[in-house]
Amino acid sequence: MPWIPIKSADKLLSSQILKLPEGKVLRVESFKGDRWFEVKRNGEEFEFSEHGYRNxxxxxxxxxxxxxxxxIIEVEFPRSHQLRVSLSS
Structure with a gap:
């Protein structure tokens, strides 16, 4: 899932985050890559790491x-039309 439209990003990302296996990291970033956030699952909790306007x-x-x-999408990506999504371990 490399690029997703910002209009449907919250629904798509929420469902992907809830299905995220332990040890994997979901990274969402702007086109330029200067603003991003990562999500990591720790049991029943999810750890969010923002980098951009807020760190x-x-x-x-x-x-x-x-x-x-x-x-986070409203704060970090106010003028973006698409977001880049990647999954890593």
């Missing part, structure tokens, strides 16, 4: 994933 690391529960993804 923070925090954990959320399964129920908060969709809201968190939507908020």
């Amino acid at each position: 923070v690391v925090f954990k959320v529960k399964k129920e908060e994933v969709k809201e968190t993804v939507k908020r």
